Amino acid sequence: MFYELTAPTWGDEEIAALQRVVASGRFTMADEVAAFEREFAAYFDMPYGVMVNSGSSANLASVAALFYKADRPLVPGDEVIVPAISWATTYHPLQQYGLKLRVVDVDLDTLNIDVRQLETALTPRTRMIVPVSILGNPAHLEEIRDFADHHGLYVFEDNCESMDASINGRKTGTFGELNSFSFFFSHHISTMEGGMVLTADRELYHLVKSLRAHGWTRDLPADSPLYKRWPNQHFEQYRFILPGYNLRPLEFSGATGREQLKKLPAMTAVRRQNHALFRSLFEGDERFIIQKEHGTSSAFSFTIILNPAKGLDREAVFAALREADIGFRVITGGCFTRHDVVRYYDYETVGDLPNANLAHDAGFFVGNHAFDLTPQLQKLRAVLDQACV
Numbered sequence: 590m591f592y593e594l595t596a597p598t599w600g601d602e603e604i605a606a607l608q609r610v611v612a613s614g615r616f617t618m619a620d621e622v623a624a625f626e627r628e629f630a631a632y633f634d635m636p637y638g639v640m641v642n643s644g645s646s647a648n649l650a651s652v653a654a655l656f657y658k659a660d661r662p663l664v665p666g667d668e669v670i671v672p673a674i675s676w677a678t679t680y681h682p683l684q685q686y687g688l689k690l691r692v693v694d695v696d697l698d699t700l701n702i703d704v705r706q707l708e709t710a711l712t713p714r715t716r717m718i719v720p721v722s723i724l725g726n727p728a729h730l731e732e733i734r735d736f737a738d739h740h741g742l743y744v745f746e747d748n749c750e751s752m753d754a755s756i757n758g759r760k761t762g763t764f765g766e767l768n769s770f771s772f773f774f775s776h777h778i779s780t781m782e783g784g785m786v787l788t789a790d791r792e793l794y795h796l797v798k799s800l801r802a803h804g805w806t807r808d809l810p811a812d813s814p815l816y817k818r819w820p821n822q823h824f825e826q827y828r829f830i831l832p833g834y835n836l837r838p839l840e841f842s843g844a845t846g847r848e849q850l851k852k853l854p855a856m857t858a859v860r861r862q863n864h865a866l867f868r869s870l871f872e873g874d875e876r877f878i879i880q881k882e883h884g885t886s887s888a889f890s891f892t893i894i895l896n897p898a899k900g901l902d903r904e905a906v907f908a909a910l911r912e913a914d915i916g917f918r919v920i921t922g923g924c925f926t927r928h929d930v931v932r933y934y935d936y937e938t939v940g941d942l943p944n945a946n947l948a949h950d951a952g953f954f955v956g957n958h959a960f961d962l963t964p965q966l967q968k969l970r971a972v973l974d975q976a977c978v
């Protein structure tokens with residue numbers, strides 16, 4: 590394809606890492622995963638990282654952990670403020686744990702939650718905000734953190750789309766009590782499947798570790814705040830303290846993650862160069878609404894919403910993109926409340942969600958990759974120029 594939505598980021602180093610694991614004979618979660626957790630957490634200047642088998646699992650373990658905190662746990666029926674645009678598995682764990690969603694529209698410029706509506710979304714039952722930085726562009730995380738602190742709310746940051754983005758020098762994925770990352774194939778770094786939870790809270794760290802592996806105590810140190818060791822080693826070996834899952838990653842994912850992490854700064858730099866070119870090609874053209882950078886984006890991909898005032902035909906644009914061999918797709922998951930699955934949710938929207946609906950009906954995104962996209966972006970510009978008359 591001339592301009593793909595996604596592109597591989599693996600090279601010889603990742604293949605060598607796979608072979609290192611093969612040679613070790615240990616394929617299930619062990620030293621490589623532990624090393625990757627330490628290295629990843631250090632990169633984000635956070636004390637604790639727990640690797641899991643996907644970003645979705647990182648979300649599940651994070652939400653679950655908040656239900657088992659000793660102090661002020663979440664309980665079913667609590668309300669959570671969420672943006673109208675995100676991926677389905679940002680929301681599903683919230684539904685699975687019996688939380689009620691207050692769905693807030695996105696800001697049309699950034700495509701992130703419109704923080705001006707937080708006050709309206711707040712009720713006496715609100716316990717948590719789930720900000721999501723969409724497609725590399727940081728949400729207004731400083732304002733969200735302040736608002737949450739002021740009202741005694743948890744922040745769970747789904748940062749699966751914005752690894753290596755930052756605001757005033759602080760990386761996204763560090764603003765929440767819990768923060769999730771995805772290493773799926775198409776993401777900033779890839780372990781093919783994989784995810785991570787970062788936290789600065791020792792109790793939450795231990796909860797996520799236990800929830801990742803059957804809810805047992807095996808991976809927890811002797812001085813864990815979650816339980817008191819039994820003297821009987823026989824029973825202690827198979828001791829379950831939480832209704833957990835098996836979300837463990839493979840050693841292969843830990844090993845490839847370590848190699849990918851080394852390449853992340855250079856890959857981000859190239860993606861940002863592509864982003865600068867994209868902006869220079871499209872900024873100021875009133876036909877197209879493009880994502881406005883807040884803080885420093887890690888440029889996951891490039892969004893385009895056809896300006897409704899210009900009477901453009903998205904189907905004609907799609908046909909032209911197909912003809913030009915340019916990949917495109919819906920912006921993340923579109924407006925979440927437009928999906929059939931919401932029939933299973935307890936939710937309310939805060940207002941009518943006009944911006945999320947516009948992104949759903951008139952938007953799309955094209956890929957960004959860790960190599961120079963000058964020819965691809967120039968062709969995109971030419972194709973859209975022709976199709977948008």
Ligand SMILES: Cc1ncc(COP(=O)(O)O)c(C=O)c1O
Nearest residue numbers: 643644645676749750771772773
């Ligand atoms: C915002 C967001 N959260 C969660 C996920 C889930 O990540 P994974 O595909 O690793 O399960 C994605 C996936 O793209 C995502 O975009």
